[in-house]
Amino acid sequence: MNNITKYLVSLLFFIQISCQEKKDYKKTETMTKYEWTEGTSAPLGYPMEVYKGGIECEGGEWVSLGFGIVPGRNDWGAINHGMGNGFKSLPFRLDFIWMSYMENQFYMIDTPIDITTIKEYFGKGYDTKGRSGKNKHLNFDEIGVGMAPGGVVVVWVAGVGVQKEVGRYQGKKVTIPESEIAKLDSHENRFWRKDYLNEVFNNGKVIPAEVREKNKDKPIPFGLWDTYRIRYSWKPVFELPGNARLNPSINVKIFAINGEKEQFDTATGILAENQQRAIPKSIIFDYIGADNKVYGANCDLNEESGFEAFKVVFGDDPGSTRADIIVKVNEANSYFTIKVKGENGKEAFIKADKIEVF
Known part of the structure; x- marks a missing residue:
């Protein structure tokens, strides 16, 4: 056997051993399991439904997302729960095909997701x-998978009153074979x-009648759900009348258009620092x-109005300044206003569709 042949034999042996070690590692690696349930989300008026597939987890576990239509009756990021509550390893990959009804289009996604961030949160x-x-x-205790028009997929982790975005991923159009x-x-x-x-589009249970009429003859706003993800440096500030104070026994809760939810401890001296938020x-x-x-x-x-106010303060550059979201309650304890005020001196009010003080 000449030297070249010996070298090739040794190299093949080394590769075989290395591959076997990786396989053995996957078999013997200890996976930490957590109690969580899967869920899906869709935007209001744009129902989605998984045709087949789901989430691949560490250790070879598999979680299906095919548990029915996602009507999108609530806000983007509101999670429609599945049936898989229990102790499971954490997900590292999405692999499914779904139908975007208003587009009459199937999409497929097969991609790794940010398991490092998921592990940190859990x-x-x-x-x-x-x-x-x-x-x-x-x-x-929840992992939500959102599907929006254009093949947009967003993953969140959630708990009671808290929800954090993990990442945004892109599906591609596919056609299911006739065979x-x-x-x-x-x-x-x-x-x-x-x-x-016909049931999906017209029964009013999946798409509310008022939403259907509002969107009638309008183009699908592709890209909207990516603008939801733009972050700005801001913190909440409360201006209360007289000697009023935030109730130290109940956290302030703020929900964002990108599906995130955050709580602020009212018992602390400073409610929050500036952070990148949607x-x-x-x-509340x-x-x-x-x-x-x-x-x-x-x-x-x-x-x-929210988009307009942030445009006034931040312009075209989300990193151009820092701002306060000022919540100011009137002396009669019957109303409050919301204003974005930047360190650059620019400010603008955000209109509210509903305000309650009780």
């Missing part, structure tokens, strides 16, 4: 206030049945008035 958990007003530690469709039973082939599609869409808080009464307050912010 490993640390978060603190919140219990009914007693005392802090308690909770764990994340595959021909083998499906009467339930599986619903995606191509006119009676089923535009807020709703604010309690405060103790100068009359020593406890008031609850909440608002749903107008999306278009």
Whole structure:
């Protein structure tokens, strides 16, 4: 055997051993399991449904996302729960095909996701206030997969009152072969049945009638769900009348248009520092008035007005300044306003679709 032959034999042996070691590692590696359930999300008026596939987890576990239509009746990021609650390893890959009904288009995604970030969130958990007003530690217990027009996929981790974006991924258009469709039973082939599609579009349970009329003859706003993800440096600030103060027993809750939810501890000296956050869409808080009464307050912010206000303050550059979101309650404890005020001196009010003080 000459030297070249010996070298090749040795190299092949080394590769075989290395591959075997990797396989053995995968078999013997200990996977930490957490109790969580999967879920899906779709934007209001743009229903989605997984045709087949789901989430691949560490250790070879598999979680299906094919548990029915995602109507998108609520806000983007609202998770429609599956049936898979229990202890499972954490996901590292998406692999599924889904139908975007308003586009009449199937999409496929097969991509790794940011498991490092998911592990960090699940490993640390978060603190919140219990009914007693005392802090308690909770764990994340949901993983949501959002599907939006254009093949946009977003992954969130969530717990009670908290939701964090993990990443944004892109699907690609696919066509299901006629040979595959021909083998499906009467339930599986619903995606191509006119009676089923008529139900989806017109029964009012999947797409509310007012939303259907509002979107009628309008183009699908492709790209909108990526603008939701733009982050700006801001923090919430509360201006309360007289000697009023935020209720130290109940956290302030702020939901953002990108599907994230955040809680702020009202018992701390500073409510929050400036962080990169998406535009807020709703604010919930309690405060103790100068009359020593406890008031609850909440608002749903107008999306278009939110975009306009941030445009006034930040211009075309989300990193151009830092800002406060100022929530100012009137002396009569009956109303409040929301204003974006930048360190650059620019400011603008955000209109609300609903405001309650009670």
